[in-house]
Amino acid sequence: xxxxxxxxxxxxxxxxxxxxxxxxxxxxxxxxxxxxxxxxxxxxxxxxxxxxxxxxxxxxxxxxxxxxxxxxxxxxxxxxxxxxxxxxxxxxxxxxxxxxxxxxxxxxxxxxxxxxxxxxxxxxxxxxxxxxxxxxxxxxxxxxxxxxxxxxxxxxxxxxxxxxxxxxxxxxxxxxxxxxxxxxxxxxxxxxxxxxxxxxxxxxxxxxxxxxxxxxxxxxxxxxxxxxxxxxxxxxxxxxxxxxxxxxxxxxxxxxxxxxxxxxxxxxxxx
Amino acid sequence: xxxxxxxxxxxxxxxxxxxxxxxxxxxxxxxxxxxxxxxxxxxxxxxxxxxxxxxxxxxxxxxxxxxxxxxxxxxxxxxxxxxxxxxxxxxxxxxxxxxxxxxxxxxxxxxxxxxxxxxxxxxxxxxxxxxxxxxxxxxxxxxxxxxxxxxxxxxxxxxxxxxxxxxxxxxxxxxxxxxxxxxxxxxxxxxxxxxxxxxxxxxxxxxxxxxxxxxxxxxxxxxxxxxxxxxxxxxxxxxxxxxxxxxxxxxxxxxxxxxxxxxxxxxxxxxxxxxxxxx
Numbered sequence: 001x002x003x004x005x006x007x008x009x010x011x012x013x014x015x016x017x018x019x020x021x022x023x024x025x026x027x028x029x030x031x032x033x034x035x036x037x038x039x040x041x042x043x044x045x046x047x048x049x050x051x052x053x054x055x056x057x058x059x060x061x062x063x064x065x066x067x068x069x070x071x072x073x074x075x076x077x078x079x080x081x082x083x084x085x086x087x088x089x090x091x092x093x094x095x096x097x098x099x100x101x102x103x104x105x106x107x108x109x110x111x112x113x114x115x116x117x118x119x120x121x122x123x124x125x126x127x128x129x130x131x132x133x134x135x136x137x138x139x140x141x142x143x144x145x146x147x148x149x150x151x152x153x154x155x156x157x158x159x160x161x162x163x164x165x166x167x168x169x170x171x172x173x174x175x176x177x178x179x180x181x182x183x184x185x186x187x188x189x190x191x192x193x194x195x196x197x198x199x200x201x202x203x204x205x206x207x208x209x210x211x212x213x214x215x216x217x218x219x220x221x222x223x224x225x226x227x228x229x230x231x232x233x234x235x236x237x238x239x240x241x242x243x244x245x246x247x248x249x250x251x252x253x254x255x256x257x258x259x260x261x262x263x264x265x266x267x268x269x270x271x
Numbered sequence: 272x273x274x275x276x277x278x279x280x281x282x283x284x285x286x287x288x289x290x291x292x293x294x295x296x297x298x299x300x301x302x303x304x305x306x307x308x309x310x311x312x313x314x315x316x317x318x319x320x321x322x323x324x325x326x327x328x329x330x331x332x333x334x335x336x337x338x339x340x341x342x343x344x345x346x347x348x349x350x351x352x353x354x355x356x357x358x359x360x361x362x363x364x365x366x367x368x369x370x371x372x373x374x375x376x377x378x379x380x381x382x383x384x385x386x387x388x389x390x391x392x393x394x395x396x397x398x399x400x401x402x403x404x405x406x407x408x409x410x411x412x413x414x415x416x417x418x419x420x421x422x423x424x425x426x427x428x429x430x431x432x433x434x435x436x437x438x439x440x441x442x443x444x445x446x447x448x449x450x451x452x453x454x455x456x457x458x459x460x461x462x463x464x465x466x467x468x469x470x471x472x473x474x475x476x477x478x479x480x481x482x483x484x485x486x487x488x489x490x491x492x493x494x495x496x497x498x499x500x501x502x503x504x505x506x507x508x509x510x511x512x513x514x515x516x517x518x519x520x521x522x523x524x525x526x527x528x529x530x531x532x533x534x535x536x537x538x539x540x541x542x543x544x545x546x547x548x549x550x
Contacts, residue, residue, distance in 0.1 A: 023395065023405050023503045075400050103402035115397035117389075129401040131305060132408070174397075181401060 003053045004089055005185050005217040006074065011047040011083035013069060042081070043069055047243040049236070053088075053184075056211055056218045056233035057246050060225055060263070065238040067221045068112065071187050074219070075109045076102035088184065108183030112190045114170035116162040116177070122149075123158045126177045135181075144180055152176040152206060168199035172206070179210060185217045186210075192224050204230050225249070225263065237263070281500070288406070288503075289496045292414050295407035306412065313416025317378040318423055325373055326435070329428045332369065333436020336360050337467075338443065354470025357433070362471075363479060366429045368531055371490040374421055375523035379498040382413055383519040386502035387512045395503070410499040414492060421491030425483065437467055478541065482534065489530055494523045 043066040051057055059067055072078040074085065076099040084091060087105045116125050126148055130141045149155040152172040162170055171191060178186055191207065192200045208231060210216055220227060228235040234246035237259050244259065252260050253267065277283030296306075340356045386409055389395050395405045501519040505511045 023399070072396075077396050077399065099396070099399035100402060100404055103400055107400070109397070109400040111393050111397055113393060115393040117394055117398070118392070129403055132401075132403045177401070 004050065004086070005053045005055070006049070006051040006088075006219070007086040008047055008049045008074070009084045009086075011070075011073060011085070012045045012081045013043045013066065013073060013078070014041050014081045015043055042241065044238060044241045044243070046241075047083070047238075049243055049246075051185075051217060051219065053217055054211075054215045056220070056231055058220045058222055058225075058228040058231075058233055058235040059238065059243070060222060060228070060235050061238040062263070063223060065241075067223075067238055068189055070238065070243075071109070071189050071219070071221050074102075075099055075107065075187055106182065106184040107187065108178035108181050108185070109187040110171070110174045110178050110189060110191065112193060114162070114167075114174040116170055116173060118162050121159050121161055122154060122165070122173050125162065125173060126180050129177070129181050148176040148180040151179065151209070153202075168195045168203070171195070172203065175206070175210075179214075179216075182214075183216060185219065188218065188220045188222075190222055190224075191220060192222065192227060200224075207231065225267065281504075285496055285500045288410065288500050289414070289492060291406050292410045292496070292499075295404060295411050296415075298404065298407055309408075309412035310416045310419070313412045314420045314423075316381075317374060317417055317420035321373060321377050321424070322427075324377075325370065325424060325428060326431050328369065328373065329366075329431040330435030330439060332365070333361060333432030333434075334439040334443070335436075336365075336432070337436045337440045341440075354467075354472075355474035357467075357471055358474040358479060361432045361436075362429045362475070363482065364531070364535075366432060367425050367483075367486040367490060368527060370421065370425045370428045370487065371494060371527045372524060374417070374424065374491070375494045375498075375520055375527065378417065378420070379494045379523050380516045380520050382417075382495065382498040383502045383516045384512060386499055387505045387515050390503060390505050391507060391509055391512065405503070410496075410503075413499060414495045417495035418488050418491035421487040421494070422484070425487040429483070433467070433471065437464060478538070482537075486531070486534060489534070490527050493526045493530060497523050497526060 047070065049057075059070065061067055069078060073080050076097050079094060079097055085097065086092075087102065087107065090105070092101060116122075117128065120128065123145060126145045127141060130136070130144060135141065136144070146155070149158055152175055154169060154172050154176060157165060157169060157173075162173070165173065175188075175191070188207075191203060195203065204227065207218065207220075211218055211231075220231075220233075225235065229249040234248055235252065236246040237244045239259050247255075253264050254260075274283075278287060336357060340353055340360070344353050344356060386395070389409070395409070398405050398408060498519045501515045501522070505515050
């Protein structure tokens with residue numbers, strides 16, 4: 001129980017609830033909506049997942065299966081239609097499940113496009129949550145920012161605006177920003193999408209460093225199955241509206257299940 | 272149940288957003304320095320950059336009012352009411368409303384675009400996942416900055432409407448005297464600065480000063496809350512941003528006029544009370 005970072009039980013999400021919690025609306029409104037029971041209108045249903053502390057898990061699958069939506073549910077941006085989520089053994093009831101509440105439990109998220117605040121410089125982007133939460137004195141925050149920038153190797157770009165950076169840079173800054181918050185659970189949405197091979201090879205060791213040095217639990221959503229092999233972590237798939245058991249890469253490569261036949265065919269043929 | 276009924280409507284949600292923004296001032300991890308910097312930035316953005324246009328509009332508008340009032344009132348034999356007429360038209364009613372329209376058209380629309388594109392780019396979501404409350408970080412500074420800017424701009428509007436209006440009217444009288452057009456009418460107007468200010472100061476009551484403060488604050492709160500609400504309400508669709516902007520401006524106009532009517536009822540009640548005393 002104590003070494004558990006995240007547990008999801010019987011999560012359902014209807015297409016209707018996909019838009020997510022609007023900050024313009026009081027969240028009590030969502031509580032009075034009818035529950036969608038039609039399985040045809042659900043994006044995924046009956047998702048169960050349990051992640052241990054310090055563990056890294058990839059969630060794979062073809063696009064359109066709701067991988068990113070699942071990550072949004074975990075981050076609290078989208079409220080699941082049904083189901084329970086436990087963060088570090090603590091249950092959050094659905095009416096309290098908001099992104100702010102989840103963020104208090106030190107869950108960080110890296111968005112697919114980086115989602116850097118576009119009118120702040122890189123340095124201020126990383127500093128923003130630290131200053132907002134007053135995590136230490138000005139000198140400590142400065143030191144933390146520099147550490148995060150060194151870790152992700154974006155120190156030279158500290159005074160640039162996000163639109164001056166390439167996609168790969170933006171992603172690295174976004175990861176640095178999440179890391180600076182000392183997350184215990186880090187959610188990453190497609191960290192390697194849109195990166196060339198060189199940047200991808202640079203990024204993966206950085207994720208690996210973070211995992212080994214700071215014992216962060218990492219959940220990676222990706223369609224790039226080789227990440228799982230290179231990081232040596234388990235991978236599970238959203239398939240037929242539900243999530244499979246996490247298994248090592250080699251298991252999927254050699255098994256005879258439907259997923260393996262569909263997704264690993266190219267990898268098998270190329271050896 | 273009534274509360275729930277209201278909360279399902281955009282109007283109730285806007286009121287809820289307003290109170291959430293106000294309550295977020297007193298949130299646990301407040302920092303006076305960052306907040307005041309954001310608020311000052313927002314005030315600057317709302318107030319200073321609209322300044323030239325506002326001054327021009329106010330001056331021209333003041334000129335029209337003064338010319339109309341003085342020529343009409345003199346003809347109808349109500350010359351004693353010139354001051355109260357200018358007070359009613361410029362300071363009490365149209366000054367705040369026109370300022371509100373200008374600020375809604377400029378700052379309200381840009382605020383909607385700004386926050387709306389942040390919503391589209393997932394930046395608001397990113398703020399929330401970092402534990403930064405978007406309502407506190409985005410809505411609250413614009414709300415307070417908008418109110419302050421609206422207040423300052425309203426005073427500038429009234430002042431420049433009267434001063435600039437006086438100067439332009441003088442010019443107009445001088446020019447028409449030169450050219451000989453409408454000489455008989457215009458030259459009969461004896462407009463001096465002391466006459467105008469005396470009349471206006473005579474007509475000003477304590478209620479007017481109260482409403483010079485209250486009206487801009489109410490209008491500023493309406494405009495910024497509405498703009499932020501429309502922006503945060505955008506679904507993830509780029510085409511919705513222009514729609515939200517136009518909704519934001521039009522609804523701001525509507526709400527400002529409705530609020531103005533509601534506030535004006537106060538004057539009506541006041542008038543009725545005076546009527547009772549007279550009888």
